[in-house]
Amino acid sequence: DTEVTQTPKHLVMGMTNKKSLKCEQHMGHRAMYWYKQKAKKPPELMFVYSYEKLSINESVPSRFSPECPNSSLLNLHLHALQPEDSALYLCASSPLQGSYEQYFGPGTRLTVT
Amino acid sequence: GQNIDQPTEMTATEGAIVQINCTYQTSGFNGLFWYQQHAGEAPTFLSYNVLDGLEEKGRFSSFLSRSKGYSYLLLKELQMKDSASYLCALSNDYKLSFGAGTTVTVRA
Numbered sequence: 001d002t003e004v005t006q007t008p009k010h011l012v013m014g015m016t017n018k019k020s021l022k023c024e025q026h027m028g029h030r031a032m033y034w035y036k037q038k039a040k041k042p043p044e045l046m047f048v049y050s051y052e053k054l055s056i057n058e059s060v061p062s063r064f065s066p067e068c069p070n071s072s073l074l075n076l077h078l079h080a081l082q083p084e085d086s087a088l089y090l091c092a093s094s095p096l097q098g099s100y101e102q103y104f105g106p107g108t109r110l111t112v113t
Numbered sequence: 114g115q116n117i118d119q120p121t122e123m124t125a126t127e128g129a130i131v132q133i134n135c136t137y138q139t140s141g142f143n144g145l146f147w148y149q150q151h152a153g154e155a156p157t158f159l160s161y162n163v164l165d166g167l168e169e170k171g172r173f174s175s176f177l178s179r180s181k182g183y184s185y186l187l188l189k190e191l192q193m194k195d196s197a198s199y200l201c202a203l204s205n206d207y208k209l210s211f212g213a214g215t216t217v218t219v220r221a
Contacts, residue, residue: 004155033208042200042211043156056207090155099143099163099204104155 004105006091012111015081021108023074023091031055031097032074034066035090037107043090049074050097081112117212119201124218129191133215135184135201142203147175147186150198150214159186159199191219 004025013019023032031050035043048056049068063085065077074091088107094100116138125131135145144163148156160168162177162184174187188195196219201212 042214098206101158106155
């Protein structure tokens with residue numbers, strides 16, 4: 001199973017809502033990533049988890065809160081987002097952190113109204 | 114920091130060959146990845162170069178020259194389904210850093 005799954009596929013939320021994005025992999029990978037991608041731009045790294053511990057936070061605003069409950073799951077909790085946070089949110093995993101092929105999930109298309 | 118440059122767009126004809134260049138300025142990296150991303154979909158891995166030289170994988174080849182700060186992705190026998198964005202990315206011990214991507218349009 002070389003698949004990374006993400007739910008939901010689409011999400012529309014108001015600026016006062018709280019929602020969560022979910023990501024799951026069963027490849028035994030010990031590194032998991034959250035990226036944000038705006039239209040016609042490359043993926044922009046937000047967070048990296050290595051062995052379920054936060055390894056990198058790329059100065060992401062606190063309205064985005066990641067969580068790694070176990071080695072297969074990665075969540076991104078959203079609260080008080082702004083319209084400019086509307087984007088495709090991609091999850092990825094790799095065997096270890098660093099120079100390994102990353103497997104990307106299909107993404108969650110988020111719209112903040 | 115890392116400065117990664119790719120052309121924004123390229124157009125080619127079905128059956129032809131296209132070469133996508135990627136130049137970079139960096140203090141150090143482990144390897145260079147190429148990913149393909151169709152519109153609205155996730156990036157998928159194409160190739161990885163650690164050492165200088167050519168890596169061939171079917172219709173796709175990737176080349177790296179560390180001394181020149183240069184890589185390219187070569188797509189042969191272009192097919193309509195190759196229309197996509199192609200992302201060059203440098204890796205270190207911690208993460209990937211992506212270039213802005215090159216949108217390739219294949220015309221019949």
